[in-house]
Amino acid sequence: MKARSFAIVVVSLWMAAAVASAQQAVEQLPGYFPLEDLALFAEGGVEVDVDIQGPMIQMMAAATEEQEPEFGELASQLQRIRVRVGELRGDDQSGVAAEFDRAIGQLEAAGWKAMVRVDEGDELVRVFVKQSSDRIYGLAVIVNDGNEEGVLVNIVGDLDPELVGRVIGSMDRLPDLDELGIVISGDE
Amino acid sequence: MDRQRFEAVVERHQRRVFTLAWYLLSDREDAEDVTQEVLIRMWRSGGGVAPERLEMWLLRVARNASYDRLRSRRSASRVFAADAAHEAAGTVTADGPSPESVVGGSEIGRRLCAALTELREPAKSIVILREIQGLSYQQISDVLELPLSTVRVSLHRGRRRLRELLREVYRHVSVS
Amino acid sequence: MSRSADGANCDAVLELLEAFVDGELEPAEERTVTAHLDDCRACRREHRLAMEIRSRLRSLPEHDAPAKVLWSVRMAAREDGPTVPWRTRLVQWSRRPASAFATASVALAMVVAALVWWQRPAQRPSLDDPEIARAAQETRFALALVGELGRRAALDEVLGRRVVSATVDGVADALRKHLGSERSENENTVTEGPSEKGANG
Numbered sequence: 001m002k003a004r005s006f007a008i009v010v011v012s013l014w015m016a017a018a019v020a021s022a023q024q025a026v027e028q029l030p031g032y033f034p035l036e037d038l039a040l041f042a043e044g045g046v047e048v049d050v051d052i053q054g055p056m057i058q059m060m061a062a063a064t065e066e067q068e069p070e071f072g073e074l075a076s077q078l079q080r081i082r083v084r085v086g087e088l089r090g091d092d093q094s095g096v097a098a099e100f101d102r103a104i105g106q107l108e109a110a111g112w113k114a115m116v117r118v119d120e121g122d123e124l125v126r127v128f129v130k131q132s133s134d135r136i137y138g139l140a141v142i143v144n145d146g147n148e149e150g151v152l153v154n155i156v157g158d159l160d161p162e163l164v165g166r167v168i169g170s171m172d173r174l175p176d177l178d179e180l181g182i183v184i185s186g187d188e
Numbered sequence: 189m190d191r192q193r194f195e196a197v198v199e200r201h202q203r204r205v206f207t208l209a210w211y212l213l214s215d216r217e218d219a220e221d222v223t224q225e226v227l228i229r230m231w232r233s234g235g236g237v238a239p240e241r242l243e244m245w246l247l248r249v250a251r252n253a254s255y256d257r258l259r260s261r262r263s264a265s266r267v268f269a270a271d272a273a274h275e276a277a278g279t280v281t282a283d284g285p286s287p288e289s290v291v292g293g294s295e296i297g298r299r300l301c302a303a304l305t306e307l308r309e310p311a312k313s314i315v316i317l318r319e320i321q322g323l324s325y326q327q328i329s330d331v332l333e334l335p336l337s338t339v340r341v342s343l344h345r346g347r348r349r350l351r352e353l354l355r356e357v358y359r360h361v362s363v364s
Numbered sequence: 365m366s367r368s369a370d371g372a373n374c375d376a377v378l379e380l381l382e383a384f385v386d387g388e389l390e391p392a393e394e395r396t397v398t399a400h401l402d403d404c405r406a407c408r409r410e411h412r413l414a415m416e417i418r419s420r421l422r423s424l425p426e427h428d429a430p431a432k433v434l435w436s437v438r439m440a441a442r443e444d445g446p447t448v449p450w451r452t453r454l455v456q457w458s459r460r461p462a463s464a465f466a467t468a469s470v471a472l473a474m475v476v477a478a479l480v481w482w483q484r485p486a487q488r489p490s491l492d493d494p495e496i497a498r499a500a501q502e503t504r505f506a507l508a509l510v511g512e513l514g515r516r517a518a519l520d521e522v523l524g525r526r527v528v529s530a531t532v533d534g535v536a537d538a539l540r541k542h543l544g545s546e547r548s549e550n551e552n553t554v555t556e557g558p559s560e561k562g563a564n565g
Contacts, residue, residue, distance in 0.1 A: 047439075047442065048439055048442060050502045050506075052499045052502055052503060056495070056496070056499045057499070057503075058489075059489035059493075059496050059499075060489070060496055060499045060500045060503060062489040063489040063490050063491050063493070063496050063497075063500065064491065064500060071500075071504075074507075075500075075503065078503070081502065081503050081506050083502065083505065083506050083509075085439075115514075116513060116514050118513075125513050127510060127513055127514060139510055141509060141510060141513065143513070151509070153506050153509060153510070155506055155507070155510070164507075167507060168507050168508065168510060168511035168514075169511065171504065171507065171508045171511055191441055191442070194441055195438065195441075195494065195498075196494070198434060198437060198438070199434075199494060199497070202428065202429040202433075202434060203426050203427065203428050203429065204426070205429070206427055206428065206429035206433070207426040207427050210427060211424075220429065220430060220432075220433045223429045223433050224433050224436055224437055224440075227434075227437040228437055228440045228441070231437070231440065231441045296420060297420065297423075297424065300417070300420050300421065300424070301424070315421065319418065319421035319422050319424075320421060320422070320424045320426065321426065322422075340383075340388070343382070344382035344383060344386075347382050347414065347417060347418060347421075348381075348382060348414075350417050350421075351410070351413050351414060351417055354413075354417060355413065358413050358416060358417075
């Protein structure tokens with residue numbers, strides 16, 4: 001009985017170590033960027049904080065693979081999804097803009113390439129990508145809505161660009177983003 | 189109502205709310221907005237509705253919100269009723285695809301959706317609630333706050349009107 | 365107004381037809397209508413049409429609200445009383461240096477739970493599980509946001525309002541190809557502005 005207990009403890013510790021190293025591994029992937037390091041949100045300003053990883057991603061992939069094979073396949077290529085929405089740091093809009101300039105510098109210094117840029121008035125959108133010639137390792141999105149609210153996204157994985165494009169392209173368009181407290185149109 | 193329960197209620201009832209709004213409005217985006225509005229209103233009501241009455245309450249609020257939206261469309265002089273000829277030609281109206289068409293629906297299904305938009309209230313709501321959503325007369329009576337007899341008569345009146353609108357489409361229906 | 369051999373009036377029968385289709389008539393009325401339909405070809409056609417329409421109506425589908433709507437609703441609820449999802453809470457908590465043992469325990473619990481769960485052959489993960497459904501919605505939202513930003517940026521750029529720079533060969537094209545027909549038709553305009561196209565990372 002004692003031997004069995006000991007074996008269980010050893011196996012358990014081994015598994016725990018495996019999980020810890022798996023978590024470590026995600027953070028070492030090229031497409032991972034610690035959103036906290038960008039320090040764009042005011043203290044206590046984060047209103048939405050989503051973090052999906054590990055077994056949950058596997059379960060999501062398995063749950064969707066039959067009915068939505070492309071989404072399920074993409075999910076199986078994902079390692080981590082983070083979304084943060086909240087009030088931005090900075091005394092005023094120019095302060096916020098300065099923080100974004102700094103954050104963009106951080107991402108570029110870390111080897112991220114801007115794929116989409118929008119600069120209009122106080123609004124700023126960047127979609128950054130980390131990739132090789134035929135794989136996407138990560139996407140990072142930063143949005144300043146020009147009204148002291150922001151969105152940060154980091155999608156980490158080993159993704160087939162064609163598949164990402166197809167899945168995104170087939171998705172319903174989002175409802176008005178201002179419903180989420182994000183305004184990025186400003187066409188007038 | 190705590191958040192966990194709220195989310196369970198949202199999961200359970202979102203389909204009813206969205207379906208009613210979409211068939212009433214014939215516009216997916218408007219139906220999405222109404223669904224969101226109704227569900228958030230439920231959250232803000234703070235659980236003031238008894239659980240057994242929640243579904244009927246949601247449908248009533250969804251129906252009223254849809255009609256507020258229709259009224260504002262009309263006041264903005266926008267064409268609401270889908271043009272039957274337009275639909276008959278198989279074109280997608282400016283208001284987007286019908287609830288039927290998104291599932292690869294048949295031509296007859298699309299025309300049926302177009303004809304539905306021609307119905308007057310309360311027949312239109314009653315036909316949707318009864319025939320598409322499968323509510324009982326009593327439930328519809330609760331949702332719309334109408335007497336049972338009115339529900340029954342309006343349902344039959346609505347379907348009779350649909351028959352008139354769709355008679356041409358169904359000319360091929362043979363009689364054995 | 366016509367009257368068939370059974371003596372019933374067509375208008376009166378047609379008046380009862382929908383109730384007849386729903387089986388809501390009194391037995392005597394029902395017999396009258398049935399007898400009339402046996403005799404009257406025009407009313408029989410109307411009866412068939414009424415049955416067909418009712419049946420078609422009942423086959424019209426109900427639809428789930430899109431994930432983005434449910435996401436948005438949840439966001440609104442959260443804004444009322446902001447709280448952090450359990451996954452995030454767990455990760456944040458596990459990162460505290462003082463909780464190494466607790467981290468190991470939680471990690472172990474997660475692994476064991478995951479293993480036990482994977483061992484159950486009959487129960488595949490399903491979107492019926494609210495946590496999985498939520499994760500899928502959140503993932504969709506993150507992906508849809510990327511798509512939406514790309515679409516809007518691309519459309520505005522086509523309209524001459526904004527600058528979109530394509531910096532990444534292949535990858536950007538593959539993504540963009542699916543972000544709206546405006547884009548692919550105006551591919552040449554994508555790299556206007558301070559383009560870094562070719563600066564492959």
